[in-house]
Amino acid sequence: MAASRARLYLFFGLFVFALILFYPTGKVVTRTYREYTAYSNTGNRPNGVIFMLMPPSRVHQAQLALLNVENRFNRRLQYPYVLFMVEDEINQVSDEDKEKINWITQGRATFAAVPYESWNVPDFYDKSKVEESLHTIGFSLGYRAMCRFYSGLFWRHPALAQYDWLWRLDTDIEFHCDVPYDPIQRLIDANALVGFVQINPDADFVQPTLSGNVSQFLAQNAHLLPSHANHGFVWNGREGIEKALKGEAGNHEWSRMTFYNNFEISHKSVWENELYKKFFDFLDRAGGFFYERWSDAPIHAFGLAMSLRKEQILQFTDLGYQHQGWAYECPKLDRCTCKYDEEPARGFYDNAPA
Numbered sequence: 001m002a003a004s005r006a007r008l009y010l011f012f013g014l015f016v017f018a019l020i021l022f023y024p025t026g027k028v029v030t031r032t033y034r035e036y037t038a039y040s041n042t043g044n045r046p047n048g049v050i051f052m053l054m055p056p057s058r059v060h061q062a063q064l065a066l067l068n069v070e071n072r073f074n075r076r077l078q079y080p081y082v083l084f085m086v087e088d089e090i091n092q093v094s095d096e097d098k099e100k101i102n103w104i105t106q107g108r109a110t111f112a113a114v115p116y117e118s119w120n121v122p123d124f125y126d127k128s129k130v131e132e133s134l135h136t137i138g139f140s141l142g143y144r145a146m147c148r149f150y151s152g153l154f155w156r157h158p159a160l161a162q163y164d165w166l167w168r169l170d171t172d173i174e175f176h177c178d179v180p181y182d183p184i185q186r187l188i189d190a191n192a193l194v195g196f197v198q199i200n201p202d203a204d205f206v207q208p209t210l211s212g213n214v215s216q217f218l219a220q221n222a223h224l225l226p227s228h229a230n231h232g233f234v235w236n237g238r239e240g241i242e243k244a245l246k247g248e249a250g251n252h253e254w255s256r257m258t259f260y261n262n263f264e265i266s267h268k269s270v271w272e273n274e275l276y277k278k279f280f281d282f283l284d285r286a287g288g289f290f291y292e293r294w295s296d297a298p299i300h301a302f303g304l305a306m307s308l309r310k311e312q313i314l315q316f317t318d319l320g321y322q323h324q325g326w327a328y329e330c331p332k333l334d335r336c337t338c339k340y341d342e343e344p345a346r347g348f349y350d351n352a353p354a
């Protein structure tokens with residue numbers, strides 16, 4: 001009798017011990033991590049690609065970025081990569097570097113040539129005016145070509161034709177956290193079409209006439225604008241929006257807010273639609289990509305604000321993503337190796353009147 005009671009106590013004790021041992025610690029992060037790492041997405045992964053524009057001078061930087069991306073999530077998710085280089089730049093990459101990229105990415109990277117016609121200054125530009133602006137505003141022709149390519153040309157490149165989800169990363173980036181889920185799948189689950197990490201204001205002295213041109217485009221194409229647009233992200237208040245829609249706004253009305261798009265996941269449809277295509281063509285003809293230094297970040301922000309609802313754009317706050325040398329948020333999570341500070345996450349706010 002006494003022996004069987006002792007056995008009962010022993011079993012009970014073991015049961016309680018097992019409960020303590022296996023009971024979730026309450027850290028959602030740990031649970032989520034287990035959940036997601038158990039799930040391998042190679043079979044039914046969303047139809048996405050990670051792409052990068054890479055000049056020959058930044059091949060080593062790109063290798064470090066690719067290794068970081070592989071280590072943090074993509075060795076598990078297995079998204080392919082497209083590495084864009086301008087036409088003959090690909091020949092400048094040594095076989096040794098190509099092999100390294102091949103090894104880092106387990107053979108999932110392909111190089112794609114950006115044709116000169118998508119890169120060089122178009123014929124309709126006055127070359128002397130372009131030359132002058134290089135001295136007054138600064139920024140190289142290559143940088144300006146990069147901004148133009150990312151504003152309206154990247155998604156038309158044949159190398160991206162087979163993909164629905166386009167994930168841009170730059171060569172000078174780093175993820176400080178493991179990413180135990182699939183960010184593209186998270187967008188799909190949230191019914192969102194664009195994902196970003198940070199918002200930043202952009203400078204106007206390098207693009208003094210951009211906002212005025214956008215305003216004129218809005219006035220001329222009112223019939224194409226959806227009623228749900230999120231103009232308040234890029235224009236200051238109700239008055240700013242009204243002026244913008246009438247073609248009367250300029251830098252005074254521009255909020256300067258941009259999605260910092262060196263990390264940008266987008267569904268191709270946000271660029272392929274008639275409104276965005278017309279918008280890019282309008283800006284291209286206006287000449288600011290080379291007469292000034294119009295940047296792709298504000299152009300994407302203007303374009304997305306006029307075409308998408310706010311909830312179709314999702315902010316990621318748990319990636320510990322950094323554009324090198326710039327401030328970023330370190331999430332307070334076990335899976336991040338950066339140092340958390342008390343700065344609150346910078347949310348996706350806009351200036352829209354309540």
Ligand SMILES: Nc1nc2c(ncn2[C@@H]2O[C@H](COP(=O)(O)OP(=O)(O)OP(=O)(O)O)[C@@H](O)[C@H]2O)c(=O)[nH]1
Nearest residue numbers: 053054055058085086142143146169170171172262
């Ligand atoms: N092929 C090519 N790629 C470029 C050129 N300039 C920039 N890139 C790439 O385009 C992306 C953005 O360029 P960055 O120079 O980092 O632009 P940024 O982030 O606005 O400026 P930084 O503050 O210098 O980082 C990076 O992936 C670069 O490697 C260029 O002249 N040729």
Ligand SMILES: [Mg+2]
Nearest residue numbers: 170172262323
């Ligand atoms: Mg950069």
